[in-house]
């Protein structure tokens with residue numbers, strides 16, 4: 327059995343800056359403390375992009391010192407707020423990462439875990455260029471005997487979240503058509519949307535994750551980026567347990583929405 331912690335969209339900042347009225351250091355600190363109390367036996371902690379808010383090395387450096395308190399090896403991914411070059415100044419590139427990208431895989435306990443890089447620098451939407459798509463196909467072909475789990479920042483399909491759906495993966499249809507050739511792909515884990523959504527696409531189950539920092543509002547009443555204000559909802563991380571191709575995901579609340587940020591026991 328593999329047990330993973332899954333965090334997403336930390337939007338971390340050093341110093342005393344906040345994002346959408348939320349303090350990323352306090353939020354991440356509360357998550358780290360809660361994980362230490364309840365899930366210190368997890369094998370890895372996957373962080374599915376938007377590691378920092380402004381993509382600079384100083385913030386990655388401060389993030390690193392916070393993550394060190396986890397005592398769980400982190401598997402980092404990039405989102406649209408990240409910068410591959412700045413990230414690489416602070417964190418070691420993952421073993422076997424695709425040249426030029428932060429895209430890699432890890433065989434683990436009889437399964438294959440794939441961590442995609444959907445970053446399109448300068449854009450909120452995501453990209454899987456031909457090069458990254460070809461890499462993915464090669465990895466899936468070489469491991470088609472293993473149940474496979476794909477983590478990616480940008481969702482490859484609309485989720486009924488109008489504002490987020492506009493900035494999903496540009497090559498979503500091509501991506502879904504690619505994985506349709508691989509029945510061993512068992513689950514998609516998606517970041518970016520700052521809301522919890524689960525379902526299936528083309529027969530493949532998927533889940534998104536709340537942000538560790540701030541939550542996007544529900545799609546109704548209508549809102550847009552100009553009027554954006556975070557929802558009054560508590561953050562969460564995921565506890566993912568996988569055994570023999572079967573997946574469970576526990577959405578785990580670690581602090582209240584209110585600014586006291588006292589960790590839950």
Ligand SMILES: [Fe+2]
Pocket residue numbers: 335337376405518519520537
């Ligand atoms: Fe985000």
